[in-house]
Amino acid sequence: MDARVSSQAIRLDILETLDFNNCPVRDVMGQIGGKWAPLLLISLSERPYRFSDLRRSVPDISQRMLTQTLRDLERDGFVARTVYPTKPPSVEYALTPLGRSLLVPLSGVINWAESNHEAVRAARIRYDAA
């Protein structure tokens, strides 16, 4: 387990300025903490995708949730939606600069999740046994 880290490595500038009524943490995490948003952001970090490509890349998402999550990400400025007037109009979704900048810290959490998934599952089993 590489879970040991010197606490000096952590800087939380937020602690001094946190406003609970207008909380940036909630505002951002509320979106990226949804069920599908992180997965879509991961896919889009690779390259732009069309609507149907995203459906295929995230197999168990419904059309409804895909539309809704993309609209939310677009609203927050993380994703840009571009309609190309081809024969059947095609719609491309791509990360904006803001979305790409979010992915820098977010990918840290994602990689942590990958690395420490087993430790979390083990902790749950220990807790549930007691």
Next chain:
Amino acid sequence: MDARVSSQAIRLDILETLDFNNCPVRDVMGQIGGKWAPLLLISLSERPYRFSDLRRSVPDISQRMLTQTLRDLERDGFVARTVYPTKPPSVEYALTPLGRSLLVPLSGVINWAESNHEAVRAARIRYDAA
């Protein structure tokens, strides 16, 4: 806006191995994406806290949600709960090494949220106007 970043800075090891039925991203984000968990983790990153101290430090949380969120964080191995048999028993909550290691990448997202909160709010206003 410092939202521009070279995409080379992003490494998503997860892309090749992602299993949608046993998804580490969901497993971890599901917890830390809750309404109260990030705020509690931030408080606990400072120092261990007792139950009532946490209530005071996160003023609008109810007793019910505080207990429940702490139990979830304990179950996942992020927080340790220690009961001291003092006159009125006092209960201390502290980050575990696993919890502290999570805070390293998580604080990156938190600081991003602080820095880019205004950009997100501005994007929302633009979107809602159209």
Next chain:
DNA sequence: GCCCAAGGTTACAAAAAGGGAACTGCCATG
């Protein structure tokens, strides 16, 4: 003429998350 793909929307149902208030047991203080 029929069916399919793209890119959705709408209505409805189910499930999960969160909130409010009351109640508990223990001990201490005034």
Next chain:
DNA sequence: CATGGCAGTTCCCTTTTTGTAACCTTGGGC
């Protein structure tokens, strides 16, 4: 003896989120 702090638990209700399924339009291929 009443009040208040600590650390919760329980019940019930509302809100939010997610899922299921059906429907829509335009255009192309067979």
